[in-house]
Amino acid sequence: EVHLVQSGGGLVQPGGSLRLSCAASGFTFTTYWMHWVRQAPGKGLVWVSRINSDGSDANYADSVKGRFTISRDNAKNTLYLQMNSLRAEDTAVYYCGRSAPTEYWGQGTLVTVSS
Amino acid sequence: EVVLTQSPDFQSVTPKEKVTITCRASQSIGSSLHWYQQKPDQSPKLLIKFVSQSFSGVPSRFSGSGSGTDFTLTINSLEAEDAATYYCHQSSSLPFTFGPGTKVDIK
Numbered sequence: 382e383v384h385l386v387q388s389g390g391g392l393v394q395p396g397g398s399l400r401l402s403c404a405a406s407g408f409t410f411t412t413y414w415m416h417w418v419r420q421a422p423g424k425g426l427v428w429v430s431r432i433n434s435d436g437s438d439a440n441y442a443d444s445v446k447g448r449f450t451i452s453r454d455n456a457k458n459t460l461y462l463q464m465n466s467l468r469a470e471d472t473a474v475y476y477c478g479r480s481a482p483t484e485y486w487g488q489g490t491l492v493t494v495s496s
Numbered sequence: 497e498v499v500l501t502q503s504p505d506f507q508s509v510t511p512k513e514k515v516t517i518t519c520r521a522s523q524s525i526g527s528s529l530h531w532y533q534q535k536p537d538q539s540p541k542l543l544i545k546f547v548s549q550s551f552s553g554v555p556s557r558f559s560g561s562g563s564g565t566d567f568t569l570t571i572n573s574l575e576a577e578d579a580a581t582y583y584c585h586q587s588s589s590l591p592f593t594f595g596p597g598t599k600v601d602i603k
Contacts, residue, residue, distance in 0.1 A: 416592075426532075426540065426583055428592040442591050476539055481587040482530035484551060486539040 383407040383485045385477050390490030397467050397494070403460040403477030403487050410458040411435070413480055417451060417462050419473035420489075427473075430462065431481065445471075467494045498522055498586050500595035508601045515571040517598045519584035524564045528588035531560055531569045534597075535580045543582075544569065576602050 389401040403415070417429040430451040432439045439451050450463040460477050472494045477487040499522040509515055519529065527547045532540040542551045544560035547567060557572040571578055579602045584595040 418594075425597045426534075426585070426594040428594065431592075440590050481592055482542055482545040482585065483532075483540070484542050484545075486541075489539055 383479070385479065385485055385487035387475075387477055387487040387490045390475065390492050392493045392495065393467055394496050395468060395494055398463070398465045399467065399492060401462040401464070401475055401477075401490060401492070403462075405458045405460065405479070408479070408485075410453075411455045415451075415453060415460045416478045416481055416483060417460075418476045418478055418483070419471075420476070421470075421473045424473075429475070432460070464492070467492075469494050497591055498525055498589055498593050500584050500586060500593055502582075502584060502595040502598050504598060505596070506599045506601070508603050509574050510603045511576055512573050515574050515578075515600060517569045517571075517582055517584075517600075519562075519567045519569070519595050521565045521567075521586060525586045525588035527563065528586055529560075529562065529567045530585045530587065531558075532583045532585060533578075533580045534583065540583065571600075574600075574602070578602075 384406045386404045393399050416431045430441045432451045436453045448466045452461045474489040474491050476489045479485045501520050503518050531544040534540040543554050543558050548560045559570045561568050581597045581599045583597050
């Protein structure tokens with residue numbers, strides 16, 4: 382059974398940093414693109430970033446480009462999102478997901494950027 | 497960027513009624529259009545991929561159709577458990593985008 386278990390959210394001050402993790406199991410992690418999608422409170426879904434299967438290629442939404450970095454450790458079956466220079470508008474539930482269309486989603490982790 | 501618009505924004509429906517949600521893309525996206533269901537405080541769930549392919553385990557009352565720029569999600573014989581927000585999503589070109597969502601409420 383496919384599982385994506387997220388960790389690493391929390392409260393951070395504007396300008397601060399946070400790293401999200403997404404531990405995958407139940408499938409061959411090394412063969413799938415992985416994605417991050419976020420959802421601000423009471424709002425819709427917004428695609429954030431994706432990374433290819435071996436970690437050599439990544440893409441970002443303009444709103445996070447230059448501040449966020451997606452990466453993966455295929456030996457640990459884990460996806461990451463390093464978030465720097467965080468802003469209030471980055472406050473959201475962040476979801477990791479397998480592929481696009483996203484057939485499997487993590488449980489989501491709340492990131493709150495506030496002083 | 498491909499902009500997806502959905503209609504209606506909100507629909508209140510009686511059980512067993514048929515629901516139709518439309519999604520329009522600002523440019524042709526071929527068949528790279530997918531539908532998700534999201535209930536409050538839950539992760540989204542994939543219902544339909546590539547316009548009309550049902551994802552594993554999804555009830556047969558959910559179906560999708562369309563091509564190019566105009567797409568439809570149909571829920572035949574709505575059940576109480578279908579109360580949720582429904583999103584369309586395109587993976588044709590970066591940045592991938594989602595529609596604003598359609599909230600379906602049960603009368």
